Each structure stands twice: as structure tokens, then as C-alpha cells.
Amino acid sequence: MPQMTMRDALNQALHQEMERDERVIVLGEDVSGGAGGTSGEREASGGIFGVTKGLLPRFGAGRVIDTPISESAIVGAAGGAALAGLRPVAELMFADFVGVCMDQIYNQIAKFRYMFGGKSRCPVVIRMAMGAGMNMGPQHSQSIYALMTAVPGLKVVVPSNAYDAKGLLIEAIRDDDPVVFLEHKALYPRKGEVPEKPYTVPFGEAALVREGEHVTVVAIARMVPFAERAIDALAKEGITCDLIDPRTTSPLDFDTIVESVEGTGRLVVVDESPPRCSLAADIAATVAERAFGRLKAPIAQVTPPHTPVPFAPALERAYVPGPPRIEAAIRHVLKVS
Amino acid sequence: MPQMTMRDALNQALHQEMERDERVIVLGEDVSGGAGGTSGEREASGGIFGVTKGLLPRFGAGRVIDTPISESAIVGAAGGAALAGLRPVAELMFADFVGVCMDQIYNQIAKFRYMFGGKSRCPVVIRMAMGAGMNMGPQHSQSIYALMTAVPGLKVVVPSNAYDAKGLLIEAIRDDDPVVFLEHKALYPRKGEVPEKPYTVPFGEAALVREGEHVTVVAIARMVPFAERAIDALAKEGITCDLIDPRTTSPLDFDTIVESVEGTGRLVVVDESPPRCSLAADIAATVAERAFGRLKAPIAQVTPPHTPVPFAPALERAYVPGPPRIEAAIRHVLKVS
Amino acid sequence: MSDSARLDGTRLLRAYRQMKLIREFEERLHVEIATGEIPGFTHLYAGQEAVAVGVCEQLGDADYIVSTHRGHGHCIAKGCDVGGMMKEIYGRRDGLCHGKGGSMHIADIDKGMLGANAIVGGGPPLAVGAAIACKLRGGGHVSVAFGGDGSANQGTVFEAMNMAVVLQVPAIFVFENNGYSEHTGCDYAVGSKDLTARARGFGLVAECVDGADFHAVYDAMGRAVERARAGGGPSAIEARITRFYGHFEGDPQKYRARDEVARHRETMDCLKRFRERMRAGGELAEAQLDAVDAEVLALIERIVADAKAAPPPVEADLYTDVYIHY
Amino acid sequence: MSDSARLDGTRLLRAYRQMKLIREFEERLHVEIATGEIPGFTHLYAGQEAVAVGVCEQLGDADYIVSTHRGHGHCIAKGCDVGGMMKEIYGRRDGLCHGKGGSMHIADIDKGMLGANAIVGGGPPLAVGAAIACKLRGGGHVSVAFGGDGSANQGTVFEAMNMAVVLQVPAIFVFENNGYSEHTGCDYAVGSKDLTARARGFGLVAECVDGADFHAVYDAMGRAVERARAGGGPSAIEARITRFYGHFEGDPQKYRARDEVARHRETMDCLKRFRERMRAGGELAEAQLDAVDAEVLALIERIVADAKAAPPPVEADLYTDVYIHY
Numbered sequence A, B: 001m002p003q004m005t006m007r008d009a010l011n012q013a014l015h016q017e018m019e020r021d022e023r024v025i026v027l028g029e030d031v032s033g034g035a036g037g038t039s040g041e042r043e044a045s046g047g048i049f050g051v052t053k054g055l056l057p058r059f060g061a062g063r064v065i066d067t068p069i070s071e072s073a074i075v076g077a078a079g080g081a082a083l084a085g086l087r088p089v090a091e092l093m094f095a096d097f098v099g100v101c102m103d104q105i106y107n108q109i110a111k112f113r114y115m116f117g118g119k120s121r122c123p124v125v126i127r128m129a130m131g132a133g134m135n136m137g138p139q140h141s142q143s144i145y146a147l148m149t150a151v152p153g154l155k156v157v158v159p160s161n162a163y164d165a166k167g168l169l170i171e172a173i174r175d176d177d178p179v180v181f182l183e184h185k186a187l188y189p190r191k192g193e194v195p196e197k198p199y200t201v202p203f204g205e206a207a208l209v210r211e212g213e214h215v216t217v218v219a220i221a222r223m224v225p226f227a228e229r230a231i232d233a234l235a236k237e238g239i240t241c242d243l244i245d246p247r248t249t250s251p252l253d254f255d256t257i258v259e260s261v262e263g264t265g266r267l268v269v270v271d272e273s274p275p276r277c278s279l280a281a282d283i284a285a286t287v288a289e290r291a292f293g294r295l296k297a298p299i300a301q302v303t304p305p306h307t308p309v310p311f312a313p314a315l316e317r318a319y320v321p322g323p324p325r326i327e328a329a330i331r332h333v334l335k336v337s
Numbered sequence C, D: 001m002s003d004s005a006r007l008d009g010t011r012l013l014r015a016y017r018q019m020k021l022i023r024e025f026e027e028r029l030h031v032e033i034a035t036g037e038i039p040g041f042t043h044l045y046a047g048q049e050a051v052a053v054g055v056c057e058q059l060g061d062a063d064y065i066v067s068t069h070r071g072h073g074h075c076i077a078k079g080c081d082v083g084g085m086m087k088e089i090y091g092r093r094d095g096l097c098h099g100k101g102g103s104m105h106i107a108d109i110d111k112g113m114l115g116a117n118a119i120v121g122g123g124p125p126l127a128v129g130a131a132i133a134c135k136l137r138g139g140g141h142v143s144v145a146f147g148g149d150g151s152a153n154q155g156t157v158f159e160a161m162n163m164a165v166v167l168q169v170p171a172i173f174v175f176e177n178n179g180y181s182e183h184t185g186c187d188y189a190v191g192s193k194d195l196t197a198r199a200r201g202f203g204l205v206a207e208c209v210d211g212a213d214f215h216a217v218y219d220a221m222g223r224a225v226e227r228a229r230a231g232g233g234p235s236a237i238e239a240r241i242t243r244f245y246g247h248f249e250g251d252p253q254k255y256r257a258r259d260e261v262a263r264h265r266e267t268m269d270c271l272k273r274f275r276e277r278m279r280a281g282g283e284l285a286e287a288q289l290d291a292v293d294a295e296v297l298a299l300i301e302r303i304v305a306d307a308k309a310a311p312p313p314v315e316a317d318l319y320t321d322v323y324i325h326y
């Protein structure tokens, strides 16, 4: 099977779905680039992260739409186009930019079907690059899955590898509900085996990335490879863990997590966003309730501190939960009884 | 001591602080009203909920500023004025409108001090009316404390009664950090004893509203009077509860809650927003960790379902956690051991 | 010849009936709301009927509109079932949105009505999206964003106008300038005091019409629609109009001159104006119009009775239609 | 007599030095970034110096500016310490923001510099707020919002312009039209293709100037500031300009004609233009300007060396300055 980066896997998914279904359109800032430039060259960009490369030459400017810097209009247009029968994939560039178009996401797109008594469908995918690790500072590094997961009506996807990314994006585009698709920018270059053909990965089904007996670890997006490193290091000492990657945070596959915890009795949740009202808290609270009496130690939440994401590399490294902190948390829950 | 509605208590706080400190200004849509009208009458409104009534005649249009419908500019202007030395109180009318100005709240105002290395202060108060109960439908009824609590750099206030409302608003205006002040609109007419003189209620100190021994109940804003009713009903059967009103959700007085749970061994958290990544989950996760081993039953979270707030009275009543659901949850945690 | 000059008696009668239906729907709501039986809060469209009808008479089911918090008129003009609307406003189970949306969220996708919207400025970006769909499908259909003078100051609306020009999509922005956003005058809140010129600054073809004059609105809309259907891009129409009631029911309207509404009811009543015009031109007889009035009143009577009698939603409804599949 | 005609040799020399300092700061960053030693991503201001300096030479410490992602020029022109800036860009502990903000968040409140901003359109609402403060205090101070041609399409910017007109506050919107937002041309993204006219549509007094001409910018700004200080309300200035580098460092600039930058470096270099003018008018001697060049180059050398040698933040810094008190 070909090895492919997550970026290329996402790009392939977009190509294949646009090919398959002419209702699929892509819109956003510089999704192709070059419009109005002086070189006459279009596709000067292909998306600031390169995920939409090649779409313009293949599908034309009617379906691959460069926009002004107007995120509310971008997301709103995607929503309106979806109500009108298209299947838009909007790109928001950095997830941090939800702030300037939050209403269109949380009050409009997420609520249409409910508000309208089930009469509408709004099959929108909103893609955004999230996460720290590239020293992009406080306004370009946030992980916003808790914000999105909290909103009834949205589905939220957080792929950790190239295989899942492709399958989940195809699933998202085919899904009839609005989907927020969060791509961790530090994972774009991460390579994995990716089948050439289109395939889907279902929402709400966690992946069991490692199997073990002592501790259950749940990790999101970039935290998955970090957790792998911590777990593989501990395996040498005979400490083994279940590593669960939920892949989608809404819906979230609590069953798989609870089942694992019923076996191990111990849970570590690794989350890249600050602790308050976080996904880590969400998972910890639900598991503490459902696996009550089976827990041998308090659940450990491994998260950044309650601070913005700092710029300087030394600070950002301290901010992001890395393998050492994950390893320490696993050891910690093992010590407590 | 005079009995006063929460609305009047808030109004009094604004009057007293504007009197005390000329840097305090108020801005928002129709905070006075009547500008540009044909009657020549100003103060046609005094705030859509009446909270800013009387400020315009007393303090003038330089300090009581009616604005266009431009929430990003309102909140941003408040932030900029604060950086420039004023102490603005912006009114957002309905909390649901954060969607159109979220960036100014979460990426700008909340982060200035950190991003700027501690060199700025941004003493803004953003007042918003939140909550269900008035059949205002999906886009006018949300409780957004989790959304705001998740943001490092913001303080978040959720008064449940007139006394606290006044003291907390004065505290908020005097506080040098940005404060999101959430007023439950169903509580505006709620009366309580309110001293005439200015006073403050400190942030991060929960109130013990009821004392008991069997169960700890934590409730937010309008959930406090609902919990009171449930608890008072149970008291007749000899079941007694600690009822804790955190009053501010950021900072949140976890110590008081944990201490109580260490006594009762049982916790019910009542939250008016949907369950995922909620404040209920936040509190439950932290208490489950800190009071691990002292819990005699799983923590119960009483929240609405994972749905938007519906319009029809029958549905909205079913949506909002009322006294019967709280009572049932208390009985439930008592049954489990 | 203007579009309106080509309207035959049937079409004219239909336009009148639509306006009358909206008026009586709202007048009746004004009465019923005072009884306390209608939940939530409601913004009446009475006085602005010629705008909704003048615009929507130029549209078909395959054209789209997005609406506002003051949406009843747009819904009716675009063909939503009035019985379903009334039930929705009463919060009934078989209301158009099963009681989940209420007055501010009435939608009917099959009729091209993409929803009233309780967020000021929420609609126009959606209209641009529907216009993208129209353009891509190539059927010559258009998408209309209704908005008030107040909404015209919301950033989302500016973005939508610019984007529509950039993408040259068949979107039409209809600004109903009724002089107020809530309790604040348009002269205060619109810095330039000129919505039409501001829209032109965005590169839109824009014109300003008398919103109480059905024929004027219909003709302006005709020009905009024709341009849009021919691929000539987006337009804006400012309709100067008045509302006969407060911002929402219960508004004491202290910001309005004492006689303002009474005066407007005299001079800016689209129904009166329409009747006068028919009298002058002789296209429709008084008796025809009177018959419509009677029919409409009977219809309103019936749908109100139906709505009152209809059952509310049941608790199980709370959980449905959040997702199609979850 | 125009403002610039009144500038004496000292002031002219200072303006030149400011422009030169920005230029060399950026040229050096261009070199240093290529080494990989500078974290994050950086947007260079080279080419646009006459705008920042022409604007800020009209301001004092008690006037405010808000800036953008491309903020180095604005910071320097407003008087931020360049050593502290360089350290910040390197992510050092004693950088202007202690390494927490980086290139896109440099601020210095005491200098009236309310922050660079990594959110396009984030700044203008803040500038309106600072202008409210200026107006309320009555000292005749003003507030300036810098923004790009791309930012001019963001809803927040439109809202800010309208609100400034409504409130008649001393705010000045400076749009640096360098022809591109990232990889998209301004001619595409601004539907009307005319920023100045669009600003006028908002009721702003607006003019368009050659952004490579310090004198032209300075004079336009002089008119805007004078109006604002006198209570005459807000203005907009569009400065047509070019950037000498890519959108961010690393941008291959495929959207630009091959010779575009070279041509602009010939014809739109504000430093060359300034020197020519001095030569023609004789206000400053070549030798004076050469001396400034040498001094600036030495300064840059020193601050880069200092920044490289400076220690990074320590882990404890991560937790400070989230709140003043919590």
C-alpha cells in the first residue's frame, strides 16, 4: 500500500469525492490562489497547507472557489449552498479563526435541522487546521474540539493519521449532517499507509491503537503519536496500555473507552487544549460515572495549563503535553490504588 | 434591607460605579435607546432588559453609548477603550450573540495580557443575558458559561440572586481582568435583600446556600433556585443537602465543593447547558479526581439533552432541568452505593 | 413597459391577496399576543407587506430567500402554508417546524424559504451560498436576502455583499428600511445615512424605492432579477417603509413621535395605495378586492382556531432532528 | 503650505532613519529566517515603510495605533524598542512580550502601540475603542487602525468604520493596499475594486495616496489627524504600496509576475524616492543620509547579536500574566 502524508491523503479524498459527486464544492481563502494576481498563474497556492492542491485545474473555478477574507461569509455561504442542495467543503485555514464566524457555525449550520423541525439538511464540512507545535503563537495554535463538541448539531472529527484522515474526510463529505473537520497541522507531514481507492471510516467508532492490560489511555489527534511513544517506552518495562483514539469527538465512542477501563481500572486522558470544560474533562466525567466502582485510581487528565498557547519554542514545548508527561501520568495512575 | 429585583440590583451597581469612577462607560445596542428616533425622546429603552435604565440622563451620551448592531465593534471597542485606560461595560443583549463577536472575546480581550507579556490591562466587563425559560427559541436561550470558562484569560460570573448580582457586578467593574458577566434572564425579576450601599462579592468564593449531610448539590444561576426547591422538598423527608452556588465559574471554588463532597460522599451537579464539554462535566471530573475514594456513588450530572433549546413551552420545560429532575437525581445518588 | 404594467388581473389580485393575508395575519397576532396565549416574543411585519410581496412575486419555488426575525411576511409571500405558520407561532406539534423554532425560525426549504433568522445579519451569508448553488446549476435562479436597516450594520452583511460581487452570483439584497433597529433610528445607526449609496460602494447595482408601493418594489425587483438571471451579478434594493407596530409586541415605542404610526397608516399603507391605484387604473374592481378581504379574514379565523386547538409537542420530540444520523 | 513642507532637517532625517531602520530590520530578518533560527512564521514589512512612518510621524505617544500580522514597521514607527522587538521575534525571555507573543503580537501600551494582531480585522474595532477613550478624555488625541487591502473585506472592519462614523470619534483607518491578501489579488477580493470609494460609502472622509511617497502619506495623514483632533470625526486613507517579499517568509509568490518585485524595487522604493527628493530640494545632504544608513546597519547588527545571545523564557513563565489576579 502506498505511504502517504496526511496532507496528501486529505487531498486525495477531496479529489475523489469531487470526482464522484458534482455537488461537492470547495471554498475558502486561497484554496487555489492566484486570482487577481499579476502572473496570470492560478493555483498559486492550493490551500495555505496544500490540502486543496490540484482541485482548481481539475474542477474549475465554479467548484473551487477562492474568497475574500470574510470567514462569516465563507461559512455562511457553505451553509446556504448546502441548504440549497450542494455539498460544500469550506476551508477555514486556522481553527483559531472560528471566532470571526462562530455564529454561522453554532447558531446557524448546527441548528437548522432542529429549528426547522427536521425539514432541512445541511451537509457542510468545515475544515480547519488546529493545534500547537509550530510556534505560531496564541492566535494560530489552538485546539478547538471542546468548543465544537459542545454544540448539539455538529459532528466533530479529529484524525490522528493519514489512513483515518482520508476515510473520515470521505465519510464527512458523504454525511448529511454538518461536520467540523479538525486537521492538526503538525500531523500534515505524518506518513502512513493509505489505500488508493476511496473508503470511509465511520464516525463514532474509536480505534484501538495499542492493546494492553494495565492502563487505558485516550488521546486526541497529535496526542495519539505522543501517547504511542510513551506507551511503547513503558512496554519495555512490562507496563502495557490500551491506547484509544476516538477519531471523532462528536459522536464519541464512550463504549469502547468504558469497556477498556472496566478491564484496566485506570484511565489517562490526553488532550491538547486547556483543562476547563475540556474534552478531557468530558471523557473523565463520563467514564468516572459509567465505570464507577471499577476505577482503581483517579482518572488523570493530561492537558496544557489554563493559559493561551505561548509563542517561544521553550514555552510551547512546556505547554503541549508531550510523551514525558504522558508517561508520568501513566506511572502516576499505576502508583495510586 | 430593601427588597430588590436582580434587574434593579444590577442597575444600581452600574449607577454607583459610574458615579464613583468616571472611567466607567457603558456601551451596546439600545443601552439608552431613542437615538435618531422621531419623538426626540432619548432613553427610550434603557437596555432591552432595563438594566441600564437611567444611566443616560445621569451620565450623558459620552459615557452611555448607543451603538449600531455591530457586536464585534461593540466588544472590540470595549477592549480597545480598556487598553486605553477606560473601564467599559459592554452589553451584548443576548448571550447567544457571542457568535458574531467571539473573536474579540476569546482571541483578543482574553489574550492581550498574556500575548503582550503582561504589559497591558484590559478591564472590560461584557454583560449578556443568557438562559432558557422564556420561549425565545434556539438562538436566544443558550447558557454559554462553559464556552467562556474554557477560555484562559477570562473571568466568568453567573449570579443566582440580586444580592450576589450587585456585589459581583461591582467587583467585575473594579477587577483589572476581563470579565464575562452572565445574567440569567429568567432571574431578572427575582427579588432579594440588597443593601443600598456599594459592596463587592469576591470572585472564586462559592456560596453555601443550604447546609446538609447527605448529598452535595452544585447548581449554576437559575439552577440554584430550582435546586433550592428540590432540596427543601426533600428536607421534609429528612434528606438534607449542601447546596453550593459557585457564583463564578472562572475562577471556580473547587475547594468548597471538594470539602463538602468529602463529607457527604455524593454529588449532583446541575447545569443548564447541554452535557458535552460542559461545566457539569468539568466539575464532575475534577471532583471525581480530587475526592476519589470518598465518593459513595457516581456523580450525577443533571443537564439538558444534547439538543438546541426548543421553542414550544412543552419542549422547553422538558429541556430545562427543573426541580423534579434535580430531586430525582438526589434520590438516585442516595440509592446507589 | 415596466414589469408591473404587464401584470394581468389574476396576478394583481394575487399580489393584493398576499399583502392582505400578511396584514391580517399580523393584525390578528397583535390581538392574540395580548391575550398571553402565544409564547416567546414576536416581531410583526404589518406595514411592510408590499416589500415581501413585491419581491416574492418575481420569484418561483426554485428561487431562494432568507429572512429575518421579522419574517412572517417573507414566509407568506414565498408561499409557506399559513396554517402551519400559525401553529408554529403557537408552538404546536404540527407547526411548520414542529414547534421547535417558533416565530423567528420558520422555514420551508421546498418553497425556497431558507428560514427566518433570530440573529441579525445571520441570513445574508446563507443567501450568497444559495446563489452559488443557483449559479453552479445554471438554471437562472436567484437568491434573495431580506434584511432591515439595522442589520445593514452587521459585519456579516457587509461580507456577504462584497463576496456576492466578487463571485458575481445571482444574489439580491433587499434592505427594508423601516427607520429603526429596535429603539434606535436608522439615521443614527447608519453612519452614512444612506444605505443605497453604501451598497453601491460595494460594487452592487443598487436602487432605493418606496416600500409602500407594490408596483415600485415589483419593478425594481424585476430589474434586479433580470440582471441576476442573465448572469449580470448581484444587486441591492433599499425599500423605504414603516412598521405599524413596535419592534416586538410589548414595545412602548417611546422613540417614535406620537402621531408617527397614525400618519404612516394614512400615507404609507400599501393596501390603501394598491386599492387607489386599481381604482384609478380600473384593473381590478372594488368588489373583487372586497371579496379577497372577506376570504382572507375567514382564512385567518380558521387557522387561528386550528392553531389554538392543535396539540403541543410531546417530550419525545425534544430529542429528534438534532442530527439526521448520530 | 502642506505639513511636509514644514518639516525641518531634523524631522526629515528622523523620518528617513525610521524608514531605513524598518527596511534594514526586515532585510536582516529575511536573511536570518532563512537560517531557520527564528521560530514561527513572519510577515515582512519591507517596501511599505513610508506608510508606517508617514502615519506615525504625525502621532505622539498619547495617540494610539493598532496593527496587523505585518506589524514590525508599525511598531518601529510608533517607537517600540527595536532591541526588544528583535528579541521577541527570536522568542527570548526579555523580548518586548517576554517571548509569549512573537512577531505577530508585539505591543507596547506606553508607546500607544496596542498590538500587532494575527487575526485579520482584529484591530480596527479596538482602534474605535481607543478613539472613544481619546474623545472622552478630550485631549485631542487620535487612534489609528492599520490594515491591509485583504483585511478591508473582513466584517469587523466594516463594522468599525461605520461605528466610528456614528460615534464621530477620532479614528483613522489606514489601508495599506499592497495588492494582495496572501496569494489573492486585491482586484479580485475587493468586489468594487476601490477601497477608497467603499470607505466613502461608509461616510468617511477618504483619500488615496502613493504609499511609497513619504511626503504624500504624511500630508494625507496630517489632514486626517487635524480633522480628528478638531472633533471632525474619522477618516480613511488608502495607501497604494507594494511588499518586497512574499506574504510570509517562504512564500514562492507564484501569483506575481516574474519581474514585479524587481520593478517595484526600482520605482516604488520609498528610501530611493526620499533620497531623490532630498537631492532635488537640498533639505538633507547625501552624507547625512549615508551616516544614518551606517548607524542603522550597526544598530541592526547589534540587536541581532543581542537577540541571538539572549536566553529563552523559563518554564515558570508559561503560567504568568494570564490574569492580573486569579
Ligand SMILES: Cc1ncc(C[n+]2csc(CCOP(=O)(O)OP(=O)(O)O)c2C)c(N)n1
Residues within 6 Å of the ligand: B029, B069, B071, B093, B097, B100, C043, C069, C070, C118, C119, C120, C121, C147, C148, C149, C150, C151, C152, C178, C180, C181, C182, C247
Ligand atoms: C446579532 C444580533 N444582535 C442583536 C439582536 C437583537 N435584535 C433583534 S432585532 C434587532 C433590530 C433589527 O433592526 P432591523 O435590521 O432594522 O430590522 P427590523 O427590526 O426593523 O425589522 C436587534 C438589535 C439580534 N437578534 N441579533
Ligand SMILES: Cc1ncc(C[n+]2csc(CCOP(=O)(O)OP(=O)(O)O)c2C)c(N)n1
Residues within 6 Å of the ligand: A029, A069, A071, A093, A097, A100, D043, D069, D070, D118, D119, D120, D121, D147, D148, D149, D150, D151, D152, D178, D180, D181, D182, D247
Ligand atoms: C481572520 C483571519 N483570516 C485569515 C487569516 C490568514 N491571513 C493572514 S494574513 C492574510 C492576508 C492579509 O492580507 P492584507 O490584509 O492585504 O495584509 P497584507 O498581508 O497584504 O499585509 C490572511 C488571509 C488570518 N490571520 N485571520
Ligand SMILES: [Mg+2]
Residues within 6 Å of the ligand: C148, C149, C150, C176, C177, C178, C179, C180, C181, C182
Ligand atoms: Mg429596521
Ligand SMILES: [Mg+2]
Residues within 6 Å of the ligand: D148, D149, D150, D176, D177, D178, D179, D180, D181, D182
Ligand atoms: Mg495586502
